[in-house]
Amino acid sequence: MHKKGCLLILLLFQYCVASFAQHMLWLPAGCTKNRQLLFDYFDQASLLGLDVHDYAYTQVERLKTGTLQEDSIKTDLQLTAAAIAFFTDVAYGRKAVRIGYDGLKYVPDCQDISNLLYRSLADDTFSELLNRLEPRCPEYLAIKKKIALYSERSREQNYRPVFISSEVVDSTNHPLIDKLYQLGVLDTTDYRTGEDILREKVRAAEHMFEFLEDGTLRPGVLEEMNITLEKRLEELNHALNTFRWLNCIRKYQSVIVVNIPAAGLFLYQGDSTLLYSRAIVGKERTPTIPLASRIDGIIMYPYWTVPYNIATRELLPGIKGSPVAFLEAGNYQVLDNSGKILDPATINWQSLNRRNFPYTLRQMNGCDNSLGVIKLNFFNPYSTYLHDTPAKSYFMFNKRYFSHGCIRVEDAVALAQLLVPEQAQFIDSLVKLATKPQKVPVIIPVKPQTPVFILYEVAWPDYMGTVRFHDDIYGKFR
Incomplete structure (x- = not known):
């Protein structure tokens, strides 16, 4: 007890x-x-x-x-x-x-x-x-409301799990109408519902599942819609537990939460969402690991120390083709084990491989750096951190699972300014120097340090408080 x-x-x-x-x-x-x-x-x-x-x-x-x-x-x-x-x-x-x-x-x-x-x-x-x-935060209340709806629908006398096999969007597709009703998108199982209304409701379901909202029953949409109501309730219950668990720590301070399946970052404080930003998280082969830590510093114009696997598997083949040109184009330095900068022209690159690579590659700071102009640092054993990126176009995807495990943040600058508001103007002035990279990174301590949670939840409310269901990209809920 x-x-x-x-x-x-x-x-x-x-x-x-x-x-x-x-x-x-x-x-x-x-x-x-x-x-x-x-x-x-x-x-x-x-x-x-x-x-x-x-x-x-x-x-x-x-x-x-x-x-x-x-x-x-x-x-x-x-x-x-x-x-x-x-x-x-x-x-x-x-x-x-x-x-x-x-x-x-x-x-x-x-x-x-x-x-x-x-x-x-x-x-x-x-x-x-x-x-x-x-808890009284909007996210908790939204999940609880969805649980009540799905519980009610699953207890109805004529309830049964529904499987949609046809991609037709019209009144002849009875399983589609039944499933839309079970999901709370339709208020009734009226098999006379017109095609225009059905396509509108399919778009609402696609919004719920973070798909392109075109009213078409593509294979990925069907796969998500065919997940049972019982499974959705399991995902909702899991998320509700998480918001309860977080409630104490967010009562009196700001807290960063990154939800991996949602590929989104939320800055919570009390019952409010201070910031939402789209994020890019690890792909299935190089997953982002759930963790808890504290943001202790903001690094402007950071170096990027290339992880060993990326250096040997992805960059080394290109370096072998034209060492000096490749490294200069990417703004990379080569360091020995003591941290001394080496002349790449003096290295026998052809003799190196994944098992024999006694060097460190470091990308110099600047707007083309893979970390962008800002990095939010926190201790963890996975070399994970939050950072900016020059590749902004990837944020336009609904399914943003592209990284090697780190988390790219679309609004990294705005997040940093909220964490250290007294330094907001200084950060803004440094960002405007993007065309004139600093010779060394600028480190801004975060005091008090801000808790950061990187979590894995398939069901999660968006910044508007609407519950969404995301890809179980790493298969943790299967």
Whole structure:
């Protein structure tokens, strides 16, 4: 049991009304109202992305039917422990979000759940406790609303999983109409719906799945639409848990969240989104790793130290063809193991390969640098960072999975200015020097350091608060 739960039980034995039964919170006759409220809370579990079986389910069901024969004090304590677990899950998430590297050691703990439960029972405000503990940010509310809709549709008497095989968009495609209804795009399964309306609704579905909105049932669109409602609910529940988990840390400070499947960056603070930027994340062969860390510095006109795999697999073949010309065209320097700059004309490039490459390639700063004019640095073991890029056209794609694992940010400059507002004008002046690259990078410390979470969520609200479903690009939800 959680240590707060142990403390609460000691406190709770001091409560109820005035006799032996007063040591219990839920079973005495005078506690009927709160007991029923607790059961009503548990009954809402599925709509909250939780599992009702996690909260003293057997004891609750026996109490409802009057068949419980166990010791009443023990049962009362079990209900108290279940109540603490339930409200803790509502406030903080059912489990911690999985990340490959945790540089924050973040554990949500911004509310005293045990004490709030005790006080709500003592003050007769138990009916308000759920609303008090739930996050109120628009993203959370949007996901919760979508869960309610999909849960309702999946419980309808005539519900069944639907598979669309035809690419025809007209009233003869009954599975299409059924699926659009299940997804909440149509309000009814009327098989007389006209083609114009159906194409409009297909475009709405394409928007939901981040596709070109042309009203055409292409293979990729069909693949996304054929994912079952049960799977979508699983993705929504996972995302709801994540927003609960993040709620404490974003209450009092700005927090960067990069969602990999969405290829998007969000700067949250409290219940607001301060910035949204399209991003480019790792392709399937070179994935971006989920992690948590802190932005500690902004580097203007950064060098790019080329990762070993990129240097040997992608650049070395081109260098061998014309070493000096290739390196000069890309503005690369060659460094030895001590960091000394070497003359590329003195190196026997033909003798080098993936297993024999005792050099480091470094791209000089400037507007053509692969990192662009700005890099946001944070410690992690994967050499991952946020950075600008000169290749802006890639941001126009809906599916932005092109990088080697780092994260290119379309609005990197605006993000940096929000992180260090006192340096915003200085950053702007440096950006305007793009045609005159600095000889050395300019480092601007970020104080206080800003938490950054790189997460993997298929379901995620966009900056307008609309829930979207993205490609499970790395197959983590399959």
